[in-house]
Amino acid sequence: xxxxxxxxxxGTLDLLILKTLALAPMHGxxxxxxxxxxxxxxxxxxxxxxxxxxxxxxxxxxIRSEWGPSENNRRAKFYSLTRLxxxxxxxxxxxWKRISGAIALVLQGS
Amino acid sequence: MALRLGDVWRxxxxxxxxxxxxxVDEELSYHITRETEFRVAAGMxxxxxxxxxxxxxxxxxKAREQCHEWRIAVxxxxxxxxxxxxxxxxxxxxxxxxxxxxxxxVGIGATTAVFSVVDRILFRSxxxxxxxxxxxxxxxxxxxxxxxxxxxxxxxxxDHQTPFETMTSWTGSSNCDLTEENAIRLTCASVEANFLxxxxxxxxxxxxxxxxxxxxxxxxxxMISYHLWRSRFGNDPSVVGKTVSLDGTQVRVIGVxxxxxxxxxxxxxxxxxxxxxxxxxxxxxxPGRVRWAFARLKxxxxxxxxxxAMQPLFQQMLMTVPPQFxxxxxxxxxxxxxxxxxDAKLAAWxxxxxxxxxxxxxxxxxxxxLLARSANRQREIAIRSALGASKVRLVRQIAxxxxxxxxxxxxxxxxxxxxxxxxxQAFTPQGIPYLERAHVDPRIVGFAVAASLVCGILFxxxxxxxxxxxxxxxxxxxxxxxxxxxxxxxxxxxxAVSLVLLAxxxxxLRSFWNLQKQPLGMGTRGLVTASISLGxxxxxxxxxxxxxxxxxxxxxxxxxxxxxxxxxxxLPPGGWHHDHIFAALRVExxxxxxxxxxxxxxxxxxxxxxxxxxxxxxxxxxGFSEADRNSADHFMxxxxxxxxxxxxxxxxxxxxxxxxxxxxxxxxxxxxxxxKNGGLMGGDEPEYYRLRRNYPEDWGRDASVTVATPIxxxxxxxxxxSEIAVIDxxxxxxxxxxxxxxxxxxxxxxxxxxxxxxxxxxxxxxAAIGIYGVIAFLVAQRTPEIGVRMAMGATKMDILELMGMQxxxxxAAGTLIGLTIAVAASRSLSTLLFGVRPDDPxxxxxxxxxxxxxxxxxxxxxxxRAMKVDPSEALRHD
Numbered sequence: 001x002x003x004x005x006x007x008x009x010x011g012t013l014d015l016l017i018l019k020t021l022a023l024a025p026m027h028g029x030x031x032x033x034x035x036x037x038x039x040x041x042x043x044x045x046x047x048x049x050x051x052x053x054x055x056x057x058x059x060x061x062x063i064r065s066e067w068g069p070s071e072n073n074r075r076a077k078f079y080s081l082t083r084l085x086x087x088x089x090x091x092x093x094x095x096w097k098r099i100s101g102a103i104a105l106v107l108q109g110s
Numbered sequence: 111m112a113l114r115l116g117d118v119w120r121x122x123x124x125x126x127x128x129x130x131x132x133x134v135d136e137e138l139s140y141h142i143t144r145e146t147e148f149r150v151a152a153g154m155x156x157x158x159x160x161x162x163x164x165x166x167x168x169x170x171x172k173a174r175e176q177c178h179e180w181r182i183a184v185x186x187x188x189x190x191x192x193x194x195x196x197x198x199x200x201x202x203x204x205x206x207x208x209x210x211x212x213x214x215x216v217g218i219g220a221t222t223a224v225f226s227v228v229d230r231i232l233f234r235s236x237x238x239x240x241x242x243x244x245x246x247x248x249x250x251x252x253x254x255x256x257x258x259x260x261x262x263x264x265x266x267x268x269d270h271q272t273p274f275e276t277m278t279s280w281t282g283s284s285n286c287d288l289t290e291e292n293a294i295r296l297t298c299a300s301v302e303a304n305f306l307x308x309x310x311x312x313x314x315x316x317x318x319x320x321x322x323x324x325x326x327x328x329x330x331x332x333m334i335s336y337h338l339w340r341s342r343f344g345n346d347p348s349v350v351g352k353t354v355s356l357d358g359t360q361v362r363v364i365g366v367x368x369x370x371x372x373x374x375x376x377x378x379x380x381x382x383x384x385x386x387x388x389x390x391x392x393x394x395x396x397p398g399r400v401r402w403a404f405a406r407l408k409x410x411x412x413x414x415x416x417x418x419a420m421q422p423l424f425q426q427m428l429m430t431v432p433p434q435f436x437x438x439x440x441x442x443x444x445x446x447x448x449x450x451x452x453d454a455k456l457a458a459w460x461x462x463x464x465x466x467x468x469x470x471x472x473x474x475x476x477x478x479x480l481l482a483r484s485a486n487r488q489r490e491i492a493i494r495s496a497l498g499a500s501k502v503r504l505v506r507q508i509a510x511x512x513x514x515x516x517x518x519x520x521x522x523x524x525x526x527x528x529x530x531x532x533x534x535q536a537f538t539p540q541g542i543p544y545l546e547r548a549h550v551d552p553r554i555v556g557f558a559v560a561a562s563l564v565c566g567i568l569f570x571x572x573x574x575x576x577x578x579x580x581x582x583x584x585x586x587x588x589x590x591x592x593x594x595x596x597x598x599x600x601x602x603x604x605x606a607v608s609l610v611l612l613a614x615x616x617x618x619l620r621s622f623w624n625l626q627k628q629p630l631g632m633g634t635r636g637l638v639t640a641s642i643s644l645g646x647x648x649x650x651x652x653x654x655x656x657x658x659x660x661x662x663x664x665x666x667x668x669x670x671x672x673x674x675x676x677x678x679x680x681l682p683p684g685g686w687h688h689d690h691i692f693a694a695l696r697v698e699x700x701x702x703x704x705x706x707x708x709x710x711x712x713x714x715x716x717x718x719x720x721x722x723x724x725x726x727x728x729x730x731x732x733g734f735s736e737a738d739r740n741s742a743d744h745f746m747x748x749x750x751x752x753x754x755x756x757x758x759x760x761x762x763x764x765x766x767x768x769x770x771x772x773x774x775x776x777x778x779x780x781x782x783x784x785x786k787n788g789g790l791m792g793g794d795e796p797e798y799y800r801l802r803r804n805y806p807e808d809w810g811r812d813a814s815v816t817v818a819t820p821i822x823x824x825x826x827x828x829x830x831x832s833e834i835a836v837i838d839x840x841x842x843x844x845x846x847x848x849x850x851x852x853x854x855x856x857x858x859x860x861x862x863x864x865x866x867x868x869x870x871x872x873x874x875x876x877a878a879i880g881i882y883g884v885i886a887f888l889v890a891q892r893t894p895e896i897g898v899r900m901a902m903g904a905t906k907m908d909i910l911e912l913m914g915m916q917x918x919x920x921x922a923a924g925t926l927i928g929l930t931i932a933v934a935a936s937r938s939l940s941t942l943l944f945g946v947r948p949d950d951p952x953x954x955x956x957x958x959x960x961x962x963x964x965x966x967x968x969x970x971x972x973x974x975r976a977m978k979v980d981p982s983e984a985l986r987h988d
Contacts, residue, residue, distance in 0.1 A: 028137060029144040048173045051138060070140075072147075077137045 013045070013053050015096060018081065018089040021063060025080035027070060028054060054079060062088050134174055142167060192510035199511060203483065207515065209879050210479045214519020216872055217472025218558040219526025224465040224865075225554045226527070227534055228458045236446060237370040239310025243407040245416065246374065246449040247277070249424070250442045251435070251707075256375075256449065257442040259403045261392040263427040267403075270423055273416035274405040278308035281385045281401045283377055285811075288342070289355045289647045295842065296338070298356070299379035300386075308406055309374065316350035316365030324384040332356065333365040333382040356381065357646040374404050374446055404446065417443040435691075435707050456941060457862055464614065464869045467607045469561060471876045474600040474607075476562070478880050480512065481597050482887045513563075520559045527555070534865075597887070598920055601880045605924025606931065608873040609961055613932035615870035616953040617939055617946060618863035624945035625856055630683050631785035633725030636673075637818055637848035638826045639681060642834065642841060644811045652806035658837065659813055660804070663717070665833050671821035674719040677802065681714075681814050681848075682724075684789035684855040688713045690770060692796070697756055698766040698775070711752060712787050712797040713769065715808060720799065721747075721782055723818040731763035731780030734801045738779070745801040746776040752796035753781045769798070776800065790855045791944050816848070823847045862942060874961060877924075878968040885917050886972035893979055900981040913976045917969030924965075925958055932957075 020026065020034050031054075032045045057063045062085035070076035081089070142163050149159035167173070200207040238244055247267075248257030259267070259279065268277045279302055286298035303324035306312065313333060323331050334342075334349070343349045353362050361383070373379055387399060407416055424441040431439055448455070491504055649655050659677050666675045680687040692708030718734035720726075729750055738745050746767060753762045766775045788794050802808045819826045827845050834843050889896075896909055904912075936948040946953070 027140070029141045032141075033148075048167055051134075051141075051173045055134075070144075074140065074143075075136070076140050077133070 012096075013049065014057060015089070015092050016043070016045075017050075017053060017057060017079075018062065018085055018092065021079055021081045022086065022089055025066075025078045027076040027078050029076075031079070057085070061085075138167075138174060188506075189510075192507050193514060195507060196511040196514045200514065206479055206483045209883070210476055210515050211519045211522065213472050213475045213479070213876060213879070214516060214562055215522035215526055216876070217469050217476075218520050218523030218555070218562060219530060220869065220872060221465050221469045221558040221561075222523065222527035222551075222554050223530035223534065224461055225557070226531060226551050228462045228465075229551060229554065236450075237311065237368070237372060238374075238446075240406075241310075241446060243275075243409070244309065244374070244446040245274075245405050245407060245413060245443055246446055247403050247405050247420070247443045248441075249427075249439050251439045254400075256402070257444075259401050261399055262389075263430065264401055264403060265389055265392065266427070267420070267423050271405070271420065273408060273411045273419040275408050276304060276308040277403060277405040278302050278305045279401040279403040280305060280373065280375075281387070281399050283373075283379050285643055285646070286357050286381065287646045289358050289645075294342070295643070295645065296356075296380040297378050298332075298381045298383055299373060299377065301382050301384065303384055305382070308404065310406070311368060311371060313365035314368045315347055316363070318365065319382075319384045324386055326386050326388045328384070328386060330356075330359055330361040331364045331384065332361045333367055334363055335367050335371065335380050335382075336369040338380045339366045356383075358650075374449070375402055376450055413443055413445060417441065435693075438707050456938075457858075460614070460862075460939065460942070461865060464611060464866055467611055468869050468872055468876075469558070471604050471607050471873050471880075473562065474604050475876045475880045476515075478597045478600045478883055481600075482883060484508070516559065516562050519562065520555070523558065524555055534861075597884050598916075601877070601884050601920050602924040602927065604873075604877040604880045605921060605961065605965060606928035608870070608877040609925060609928025609957060610932045610935055611866065611870040611873045612957045612961060613928075613936060613954055614939060615863065615866040616957050617936060617943060617948065617950060618859070618866050620946045620950065620953055621943040622856065622859045622863040625790045625859055628786075628790070628945070630852070631726065631783055632682055634848040634852050636820055636823070637723065637816055638823050638830060638845060639814055639816045639848055639851060640827075640830050640834065640843040640845035641814050642812070642843045645840065646811075648838070649811060652809050655811055656804070656806045656809040659809060659815075661837055662815065662834065665837070666815070666817060666830065669817075669826075669829055669833070671819050671826070672817055673820065674723040674818040676717050676720045676723045676816040676818075677813050678714050678716040678720055678816065679810060679813055681816065681851070683786035683852060685851075687787060689795065692755070694769065694771050695756070696768040696771050698768075700756075703756065710795055712795040714797075714799055715802045715810075716799045717802050719818075720816075723816055724785070726785055727783045729781045729783055730761070731778070733780055733782075734799075738801055739803045741803065744774045744776040744803070745779050747780045747782050747799045747801075748778055749797040750781055750784050751794075752798055755796055767798075769800075790852075791859070815843075859942070859944070874964055877961075878964050881917060881920060881965050882968040882972060884920070885913060885969050886975075888916060889913055889972045889976040893976075896976055896979045897981045897983070900979065906977045909979070910973055910977050913973035914969055917965070917973065921962055921965045921969070925962060928961075929954065929958065 016035050017031060020031050020038075026034065028051060032050055035043055035045050054063070054065075058065055058079070061082055063079045064082050065077050065079050067075055068078050142160070145163035145166065146156070146160045149162055150156055154162065235241065236244070246257060248259045250257050264279060271277060281300045283297045283299040286296050288294050288296055301319075303319040303321045306318050312318070314336060316333070319331065319333070322328060332354075339345060339349065349363055350365060351362065353360050355361070367382065392399065405416075407413070411419075420441060420443065428436055428439060491508075495504060644655055644658060649658060663675050663677055666672060689710045689712045692711050693702065693704040695703055695711065697703065716734070718736055718738065721728055721733045728747070730753075731747075734745060734747065746769075748756070748762055756762065756767075757765070762778045762781060765778050767778060768775045782799070784794065785797070786794055787797055800808075815830070817826060817830060827847070831843060831845060834841055892913075896912075899909065899912075932954065933949055940948045
């Protein structure tokens, strides 16, 4: 366990989930693990907010869900990206890059 | 496969309702388990791992609730937004919303109400088992419009028929009295023992008749109707097995009929009794009892096949008919429903067609309004689209608006249906079966709403589909032109359909007018009638019957203001009267009168005042005198037409006639003018009158008492009733003025004319709204153009012509098409018409003029607005 973990910026959880699912369909726990791993334990997904986020994204038809056997052969709910979700991911990535670039510029400039 | 289906179903559920709670729970518990395992693998003990996992998760319950709420919230919010937006949008354009909702309401209301009525007549399920296989069978002859059977031939048919599973019959109903304390008048129907089983219905309580009980001299038994059971016996099940007194005879009640039981002829019956006819007595020279026969087809046998199979038996029966009548007797086999509907069928179908036309006009109207609306809001949509609204979102929003309009219209429409149905029932004519029991049927409301929805979708959604372009945004493109053409076509169709409706209505109205105005051959003013039926208990003998009526006659004569008192057994111009075939008249010194039946002849028992009271002139000879009543001779008066048939130019007075080919000879004393006697529409029969003398044999239990008076009829009616009550307070007399009686005969045509007239009015109103809308829209759209034209020197008349021509073209096209259809369609009305041809040029011309006038006004109003366009204003318009 890392001593400090960074709180997620408002609205970025959706982006992270979409990005993670873009690689492969995954269940909730897997998504949380993956984000944690890839961010080298820096980003801690508040799991209590992960599931509502997943359901919210599903309601927006960005992701879809399906029950299937997990790695250890138990029934788990797998999420995958829809076509709409892929588009959304692209536009959000674009957005993110622009904003983070802009913030970086501001921070460097001062 | 099953798994797949399950999956599809689950997805559908999720799509509409969100994931189920169970699923969310399972998902979350899976997460906790994995997290626990993960920590155990890292070396924690199981319990601690689980605790840590739960802590890390942070509030399982909260997450669970949030998962759930999210889905519902997203949907509700979107729906709420759409509805709010739709309502706000509709409020802003009352010129669209109000006519659209009203049109829907009228369309749905009228359709539902009429459909509910027609459904009872044409499509309701009959209360018998497998009613589709039940047929009515018998012979048709000039004396009776419905098929019937006679005496022994029925048994022959029943024994030797092949196409039916069973055959059954009943021999008609008669008045009977429940002769107990609080005696009441009932209707008893005599049926065969197998009557109920053949119809496939059982009793509610008790049992059916046995064949032993259907024999002469068997112990008397009866089944009572549900209504009688409730009103008289208070739903007491112990009535089965009890003995009651019917017409003074002890009868045991063996069963109670179902609530929805009805005789297959739709006659009313309170009590069913076995007919108990001795079969042997029906054999012989006499024709025997008249009965109405019904049969159940064997499975797979059609009506035509059955009719063919019955032909040999029919031919055999025909041999027993006197040869001169054979040509006029035919076999008839038809479904029970056809027999029920009989002459209401045409009226019902016409009603049905009319309402479908109204629904069509309504749909076209709403379609036109929606098209105009969508053309008007192209810009708004373009702006919203440019601001980033997705296409799905736009379509959904327009759909919501259409739905809101349809739903509000349906709501008002249901109310209207209920009101209309009340109105129909308020003037229910005789002979349209079951109208009084019709109710607004949810199935039918559903149908009408669905039909409106389809047209709402067709015209409301379609224009939203192509994505608006930048041209639209600028507001300079010529949008609406293709829509405009569809709208113009819709208006042409509306005008055409309205014309068809109007033409039908005007024909029926003229026919009704002719009916009301036709000479009846009798006076109807200053006459009050009361029909009286004497009870079996105290008036079973003709002496008692004569005594009652003579006493009543004497008492009525003493009343102030009474000019004449008549006691006859029936009254013109319609309703029941005696009749027999013309050939059954034997005239002294003449050969038999006719080769065949010669048609039918009507006759009545009357007292001497009859001709004076009803203002029927005596053309030759004299009327009956008071002295004739005490004579041992019999006297008759012929109608002018009958005298002409029998005696041509000879003088009939003093000649002798024997009606019915047996019994006494009658002396003809005079000839009276013809009076209508076949109802208002029916053909008239030649008629004769027998004098009711002071001999019991001339009297019966039933009579019509008529009083001629110059004083107020209401008061006289009251006095008559009290005079009747003074003699015997248990007698129920039905009294009315002669005017009411005659007017009631016109109920049916009045009903038909009024209904079709109502629909035609609705149609023309809707068509006017439609044409007004189109022209107003065109004017609004072309205002800048009009401005340019005026600036270039066009006069006001030029502008009026420009806009008016559009309307005139639509009116001309619609009228022409409508006229063609109307001329072709009006032929179907011909049997409902009286004294007017179905292609009556006057009706058609006046209808065209009316429609052209209304449509012209609807064009003029917006077109004249175009005339007042101020060029400088118009040119500044965006």
